[in-house]
Amino acid sequence: MPRQITAYSNPLVKQVRDLRDKRHRRESGQFLAEGLRILTEALETGRVPALLFFAAASAGHERVRALVDAVERSGGEAIETTPDILSKLSGKENPQAVVGVFDEFDTNLSHLDRNASGIWLVAERLRDPGNLGTILRTGDAVGAGGLILIGECVDPFSVEAVRASMGALFTIPVVRTEWQPFLDWLRAGPGQLVGxxxxxDIDYRSAAYRGPTFLLTGNEAQGMPADYAAACDLLVKIPMLGKADSLNAAVATAVMAYEVLAQHRR
Amino acid sequence: MPRQITAYSNPLVKQVRDLRDKRHRRESGQFLAEGLRILTEALETGRVPALLFFAAASAGHERVRALVDAVERSGGEAIETTPDILSKLSGKENPQAVVGVFDEFDTNLSHLDRNASGIWLVAERLRDPGNLGTILRTGDAVGAGGLILIGECVDPFSVEAVRASMGALFTIPVVRTEWQPFLDWLRAGPGQLVGxxxxxDIDYRSAAYRGPTFLLTGNEAQGMPADYAAACDLLVKIPMLGKADSLNAAVATAVMAYEVLAQHRR
Known part of the structure; x- marks a missing residue:
């Protein structure tokens, strides 16, 4: 039977809420994910929260019951609570029906099988959590092997990134590494690095992609360093017909990824 | 000579800060845009703020001077201020060097020249200001004729939308209207409505787009209503190879828009 928490002052509430801060995530090795859609996605890929808060009013909902069952079977704890507390946990006025606390997972470069997919996404010094989550969501959609984060990137386990990923954080591998280890790993096998x-002057549509293709997107404001560009097998540009000189990083990644996908499927 | 404001309590500071709220924007017919990049973009397209706040420390910067000159020449007011007040105005810890107050502009459907571009973006019930701004930014990049917003959409003049547009709010027309007037306008001339x-089962890559092409993107959570879909000349899908059933709305719009652009340029 799930226990109930209805008091704001319950120390567990504060502890879980604190996971919205990077420092607390680092200390505990845990992160927050919210919403029935994302938690169900997680469950379907075998990721069960260690701790689940759910609204008393939604206790009868089939997917909520499935989550509660899974959490209790795996030795975690399910906690029935109030909309107010859910709102406090999620930092949103209209809270989701469920909030889960998950153990962070990290994939090492050496665990990746580069032949598992024809497309891999690589981002360096990505700063915006919404962009990171959106790139993960796109990665899921194009069947990418994973997302490789280079250098000082925003935390993929931040609430905003998890939210923007719409569950893709649970479905495709994320690796955090540095440029040189990435390059060493890449060059130890087949792989075309496309920046x-x-x-x-090479339009992204006129270039030829041969998998596994690694699409490298640079920092939102500065693009990628010159030596990263020099290490690429191919540099391409997306046409810009207006006044601006760049696209949003997640948009640029998606436009590229769907071109690569279309070529690979031909 | 710009006047100086250094007191938090100055009523003008509160008044400008209030423009972050939709209600105050509606009452005053004005909105906020921040940052040298966006304000310079605005200036280049002939949009001069009615009121400009700039950091005293950046007064010598060439582009800041150009903005101050333009504001004063056009009868607006330039105000030298402190980082703290800029931070208060922008709601960010690291404030931009400039914050401008602009009069809202709105284009009526009847002012649009559909033959001015081969691509038009149409979004219905768009809820996320970041998505709206990002779609504007993509619209600028593909040379879209404009963005047409249908029904209850997020405010294109919200701080978040302006920020995400990276200045594209100033470079491409935005129209706010309802479904039926849009459809009446569309059907009064040439135009392919693509949803x-x-x-x-029609893959977006296998369809033929003939300009002017109007790309319709539905609400982030629900997609578009059935009768909107029925009114389209063509429905297409973007392949989804993963677990998720949809892309981010701004990403989907961009993937589509770049396909249309590629076909039109052939």
Missing amino acids: LSLDT | LSLDT
Whole structure:
């Protein structure tokens, strides 16, 4: 039977709420994910929260029951609570019916099988959690092997990134590494490194992609360093017909990824 | 000579800060835009803020001077202020060097020249300001004629939308209207209405787009109503190879828009 928490002052509420801060996530090795859609996605890929808060009013909902069952079977704890507390946990006025606390997972580069997919997404110094989550969501959609984060990137386990990923954080591998280890790993096997750049005349549609293709997107404001660009097998540009000189990083990644996908499927 | 404001309590500071709220924007008919990049973009398209706040420390910066000059020449007011007040105005810890107050502008459907571009973006009940801004930014990049917002959409003049547009709010027309007036306007001339849908077998890459092409994106959570879909000349889908059933709305719009652009350029 799930226990009930209805008091704001319950120390567990504060502890879980604190997972919205990076420091607390690092200390505990846990993160928050919210919403029936995302938690169900997680469950379907075998990720069960260690702790589940759910609204008393939604206790009869089939998917909520499935989550509660899974949590209790796996030795976690399910806690029935109030909309107010859910709101406090999620930091949103209209809270989701469920909030889960998961153990962080990290995939090491060496655990990736580069032949598992023809498309891999690589982002360096990505700063916006919404962009990170959106890139994960796109990665899921194109069947990417994973997302490789290079250097000082925003935390993929931040609430905003998890939310924007719509559950893709649970469905495709995320690796955090540095440039040199990535390059060493990449060059130890087949793989075409394709960089998105403003300093090239090659249109992304006229280039030929041979898998596994690794699509490298640079920092939102600065693009990628010159030596990263120099290490690419191919630099391509997306046409920009307007006044602006760049696309949103998640948009640029998606436009590229769908071109690669279309070529690979031909 | 710009006047100086250094006191938090100055009523103008509160008044400008209040423009972050939709209600105050509606009452005043004004909105906020921040940052040298966005305000310079605005200036280049002939949009001069009615009121400009700039950091005293950046007064010598060439582009800041250009903005101050333009504001004063056009009868607006430039105000030298402190980082703290800029931070209060922008709601960010690291404030931009400039914050501008602009008069809202709105284009009526009847002012649009559908032959001005081969691509038009149409979004209905768009809820996320970041998505709206990102779609504007993509619209600028593909040379779209404008963005047409149908029904209850998020405010394109919200701080988040303006920020995500990276200045594209100033470079491409935005129209707010309802479904029936849009459809009446559309059918009074040439135009192919293309809807992004899950309920079709037509891959977006295999369809033929003939300009002017109007790309319709539905609400983030629900997609578009059945009668909107029925009114489309063509429904297409973007392949989804993963677990998720949809892309981020701004990403989907961009993937579609770049396909249309590629076909039109052939």
